[in-house]
Amino acid sequence: MNVDNRVVIPLRAALLVLLAVLIVLQTLSFPGQFAHMAAESPESAHLRWPATALAAFLILCVEVVLVCIWRLLTLVRGDRIFxxxxxxxxxxxxxxxxxxxxxxxxxxxxxxxxxxxxxxxxxxxxxxxxxxxxxxxxxxxxxxxxxxxxxxxxxxxxx
The missing domain is CATH 1.10.287 (Helix Hairpins)
Incomplete structure (x- = not known):
């Protein structure tokens, strides 16, 4: 096992955990939170769907970056990063x-x-x-x- 594997494998594990947490936030947590906020504050209820869409989009951006990092790690392992x-x-x-x-x-x-x-x-x-x-x-x-x-x-x- 070379130095790259000692770094790449734990980093990939961390990326998978982070991706799983982001998917939970994107699909369950933020939509539920904004629905709750709309129910508690009817004067701000009109912001529920724009806030949900923005949060989902921003989390999607982070997920895309994580996938790109995964692909770069694949290139590092194959000694094709350069x-x-x-x-x-x-x-x-x-x-x-x-x-x-x-x-x-x-x-x-x-x-x-x-x-x-x-x-x-x-x-x-x-x-x-x-x-x-x-x-x-x-x-x-x-x-x-x-x-x-x-x-x-x-x-x-x-x-």
Missing amino acids: TRASLIWVDVIVWTVAVGWVAFAGAFVYVGINADDPGLPLLMFVCLTFVAVFGLLMIVMRALLRQATDLRTDMDAVI
């Missing part, structure tokens, strides 16, 4: 993060305009900042991966 195939998965991560960020930013603006208490908008701002940093980090990692892929291609041509 190929053009890996760039496709990193691009999907970057675009998924961007789309999710825009959707969440729209919700942030709506909540910020209608908020009585600064707590939720502040929490949403922290989440937006975290996701923006993650997205920018993925762009940098993509550039590094591209450079490493080009170097590996050049080395393979020499050898």
